[in-house]
Amino acid sequence: MHPAGMLPNVGHGSRPTNFKMGSRVTFMSEIAIHAENLSKRYRIGALTQRHDTLRDQLVDWGAQVTTRLTRRSNNGSGDNECSAEDAVNEVWALKDVSFEVQQGQVLGIIGRNGAGKSTLLKVLSRITDPTEGMVQIRGRVGSLLEVGTGFHPELTGRENIYLNGAILGMKRAEIERKFDEIVSFSEVEQFIDTPVKRYSSGMYLRLAFAVAAHLEPEILVVDEVLAVGDAEFQRKCLGKMGDVAQQGRTVLFVSHNMSAILRLTQETIVLEKGKLVLRAPSPEAVDYYLSAGHAKAGERFWDLDEAPAGAAPFRPIALRLRDSRGQVVDTVRSAEPFTIEMEYSLTASVTGLRVGFYLNTTRGEAVFTSFDTDDPSLFESHTSRPAGRYISKCAIPADTLNQGRYSLGVNASSYHIKRYFEEEQALDFTVDTAGAPGMQWSEPRQGVIRPRLEWKIEKTHER
Amino acid sequence: MLVIRPARGWTALNLRDLWIYRELVYFLTWRDIKVRYKQAFLGVAWAILQPLLTMVIFSVIMGYLLKVPTDNGVPYPVFSFVALLPWQLFAGALQRAGTSLVGNSNLITKVYFPRLVIPFSAVAAGLIDFCLAFLVLLGLMFYYHRQITVNLLWLPLLVVLALMTALAVGLWLSALNVQYRDVQHMIPFIVQAWFYASPVVYSSSIIPSAKWRLVFALNPMAGVIQGFRWALLGTQAPDASLAVSTAVVLVLLVTGLYFFKRMERTFADIV
Numbered sequence: 210m211h212p213a214g215m216l217p218n219v220g221h222g223s224r225p226t227n228f229k230m231g232s233r234v235t236f237m238s239e240i241a242i243h244a245e246n247l248s249k250r251y252r253i254g255a256l257t258q259r260h261d262t263l264r265d266q267l268v269d270w271g272a273q274v275t276t277r278l279t280r281r282s283n284n285g286s287g288d289n290e291c292s293a294e295d296a297v298n299e300v301w302a303l304k305d306v307s308f309e310v311q312q313g314q315v316l317g318i319i320g321r322n323g324a325g326k327s328t329l330l331k332v333l334s335r336i337t338d339p340t341e342g343m344v345q346i347r348g349r350v351g352s353l354l355e356v357g358t359g360f361h362p363e364l365t366g367r368e369n370i371y372l373n374g375a376i377l378g379m380k381r382a383e384i385e386r387k388f389d390e391i392v393s394f395s396e397v398e399q400f401i402d403t404p405v406k407r408y409s410s411g412m413y414l415r416l417a418f419a420v421a422a423h424l425e426p427e428i429l430v431v432d433e434v435l436a437v438g439d440a441e442f443q444r445k446c447l448g449k450m451g452d453v454a455q456q457g458r459t460v461l462f463v464s465h466n467m468s469a470i471l472r473l474t475q476e477t478i479v480l481e482k483g484k485l486v487l488r489a490p491s492p493e494a495v496d497y498y499l500s501a502g503h504a505k506a507g508e509r510f511w512d513l514d515e516a517p518a519g520a521a522p523f524r525p526i527a528l529r530l531r532d533s534r535g536q537v538v539d540t541v542r543s544a545e546p547f548t549i550e551m552e553y554s555l556t557a558s559v560t561g562l563r564v565g566f567y568l569n570t571t572r573g574e575a576v577f578t579s580f581d582t583d584d585p586s587l588f589e590s591h592t593s594r595p596a597g598r599y600i601s602k603c604a605i606p607a608d609t610l611n612q613g614r615y616s617l618g619v620n621a622s623s624y625h626i627k628r629y630f631e632e633e634q635a636l637d638f639t640v641d642t643a644g645a646p647g648m649q650w651s652e653p654r655q656g657v658i659r660p661r662l663e664w665k666i667e668k669t670h671e672r
Numbered sequence: 673m674l675v676i677r678p679a680r681g682w683t684a685l686n687l688r689d690l691w692i693y694r695e696l697v698y699f700l701t702w703r704d705i706k707v708r709y710k711q712a713f714l715g716v717a718w719a720i721l722q723p724l725l726t727m728v729i730f731s732v733i734m735g736y737l738l739k740v741p742t743d744n745g746v747p748y749p750v751f752s753f754v755a756l757l758p759w760q761l762f763a764g765a766l767q768r769a770g771t772s773l774v775g776n777s778n779l780i781t782k783v784y785f786p787r788l789v790i791p792f793s794a795v796a797a798g799l800i801d802f803c804l805a806f807l808v809l810l811g812l813m814f815y816y817h818r819q820i821t822v823n824l825l826w827l828p829l830l831v832v833l834a835l836m837t838a839l840a841v842g843l844w845l846s847a848l849n850v851q852y853r854d855v856q857h858m859i860p861f862i863v864q865a866w867f868y869a870s871p872v873v874y875s876s877s878i879i880p881s882a883k884w885r886l887v888f889a890l891n892p893m894a895g896v897i898q899g900f901r902w903a904l905l906g907t908q909a910p911d912a913s914l915a916v917s918t919a920v921v922l923v924l925l926v927t928g929l930y931f932f933k934r935m936e937r938t939f940a941d942i943v
Contacts, residue, residue, distance in 0.1 A: 251941065331940065332676065333676075334783075334784050335676060335784040336780075336781065336782070336783070336784050336940045337937070337940040337941055338676070338678055338679055338937040338938075339676065339677065339678050340678055341678060342677070342678075343675060343676060343677035344675070344676040344677075345673055345674070345675050345676075346673070346674040346675075346676065347673050347674075350674075350784075352783065352784065354782045354783070355782050358778065358779060358782040358783050359778065359779050359783070361703055361707060363706075363707050363710040363711070364703065364706060364707065364710075368703075368706065371699060372699050372700075372702075372703055375695055375696050375698075375699035375700075376696065376699070376779060376783055376785070377783065378783075378785070380695060381695050381699075404710075
């Protein structure tokens with residue numbers, strides 16, 4: 210079959226639309242992506258005990274022959290057992306996902322880690338084949354699953370622009386035409402002839418994103434590439450993404466950043482364990498995701514496959530909220546103390562580890578940040594944590610928070626060395642102000658804190 | 673319209689896709705060449721020094737100490753250097769191609785392009801070195817007063833044959849290496865065994881009988897090297913053996929392409 214997708218300008222967006230005079234203008238917009246029952250299966254066995262060596266394969270063949278022989282002698286009684294074992298070793302990263310994207314639409318994709326977002330993008334950008342189902346794509350697809358793919362540290366900025374551009378699917382002439390624009394966007398003009406291994410990580414990212422931002426496919430598929438860089442750079446990237454969206458290109462945008470999703474997309478799909486559970490206008494989808502994924506009775510568990518690969522040796526286990534009686538709760542009372550605990554394990558000893566959380570309101574206002582080794586004496590006594598299972602507990606005193614919804618983010622890092630794990634919205638909870646000061650009036654109080662302050666009322670003058 | 677669906681069994685080669693991505697082949701080749709001698713004091717001079725030093729060693733051990741006979745009394749240094757050029761072109765291409773997919777796994781898991789681009793560019797990346805070393809060869813021929821004849825015009829075809837051989841074997845090895853990392857440990861042995869099976873340090877005329885010569889010709893590099901010696905030094909022309917070599921290469925290449933295509937769809941999942 211002719212790979213029409215590879216030709217430039219196969220999009221039909223510019224074709225004049227026919228409509229009858231006098232009748233209502235019905236604009237049948239073209240479908241850019243049509244996915245039907247898309248499924249992708251991974252064999253976990255193939256990951257953990259895959260046949261990296263011929264010896265393993267030979268051993269496995271031997272084992273298969275043996276089981277086949279024993280099964281035959283047992284008259285096939287082992288069959289069920291065997292298929293059950295196969296099923297355990299399989300994971301459907303995507304299961305029966307069907308959706309359509311109109312030309313020019315910007316569609317958000319959200320879901321927890323391991324929900325299948327990246328797999329979906331990989332299938333759509335032809336990096337990996339689906340196991341079942343099909344996708345029809347109209348237009349040239351450009352995918353940005355990471356910034357700086359193929360950057361070579363030994364090559365200069367200039368050389369990497371050409372290399373990376375070519376890898377992302379740009380023609381040489383196109384790169385030449387946009388070269389100056391890319392360089393000025395990246396703000397590394399001075400160092401353009403320096404090998405990128407001498408760049409700071411910020412410069413490296415800016416250059417990498419600059420190339421990516423100048424990719425002009427008809428369909429752009431973007432994974433969480435904006436989650437890198439400093440805040441200012443992120444703003445710039447979001448701005449650029451916004452421009453792309455304005456230009457009427459079809460964009461699929463995966464992010465954990467809900468404000469970016471709300472800002473850039475009109476519609477969003479929510480994935481859960483490989484299944485498409487909701488497609489809705491973005492505000493609705495974000496609400497659904499935030500309430501379904503997180504606020505589960507004051508406790509958040511991380512499955513083994515949810516922890517990012519880069520987190521090792523840190524592995525998050527659970528984040529939970531306990532009231533003053535030790536019960537796990539979703540709603541805490543402002544007038545009573547409560548505890549936030551983070552349970553995790555270390556597969557190797559870690560030096561300088563600090564585990565802590567960000568407390569924000571669900572509207573995004575920062576309340577405070579705290580780490581378990583903030584206290585200098587704890588900091589001294591825990592310079593290195595050996596492998597093992599831990600719980601870091603933080604007591605929040607009574608009369609701290611005002612009523613409302615709050616969100617806890619988790620951070621486990623060694624300062625200036627490595628951020629092992631971070632999740633910005635790990636657990637949401639509610640604060641109830643029953644018994645808090647001022648409750649004799651039913652009016653809501655402004656502000657995020659609800660301190661019990663000492664007032665004195667002095668009479669200074671007799672009348 | 674592009675349709676993505678699960679591919680099963682053997683699929684079409686779709687070499688047209690490779691043509692559309694020819695610029696990427698160029699850029700990846702260019703990257704390999706650029707990076708190879710970065711931060712090396714002697715830089716690109718290594719492209720000349722490697723065959724030159726090897727030739728000196730061969731000349732001392734094979735030519736001077738062991739007195740390996742050459743064809744038509746050609747001086748041993750030029751005799752071995754003529755063979756070393758296509759050999760090193762081939763061996764380098766094979767080594768690079770064999771490990772190319774694993775070496776570029778970061779690209780394979782993040783971007784789509786026809787995966788054939790990777791072994792193709794790995795094979796092509798040896799050409800600049802070859803051209804530089806060829807200039808040295810011309811100097812050497814001048815030094816030993818060898819005549820250059822029109823037979824020189826056959827060299828490009830022989831170079832293509834050597835590269836096709838490397839590509840054909842490289843396709844098999846690189847695809848296998850994605851799943852079985854044993855392959856990358858095997859490659860140095862394969863190259864070494866292949867070296868002794870090719871008439872680099874000896875002349876193919878020492879093969880005793882016509883029957884064995886045919887077996888010998890199954891090795892495409894035997895034909896290529898014999899062809900190089902003939903084109904440059906006027907020794908015995910490669911006869912039917914070159915036809916046998918070419919046939920072997922074509923079979924390996926076509927099967928290699930189909931095998932690669934079949935394995936290709938799982939590369940991103942298991943690399």
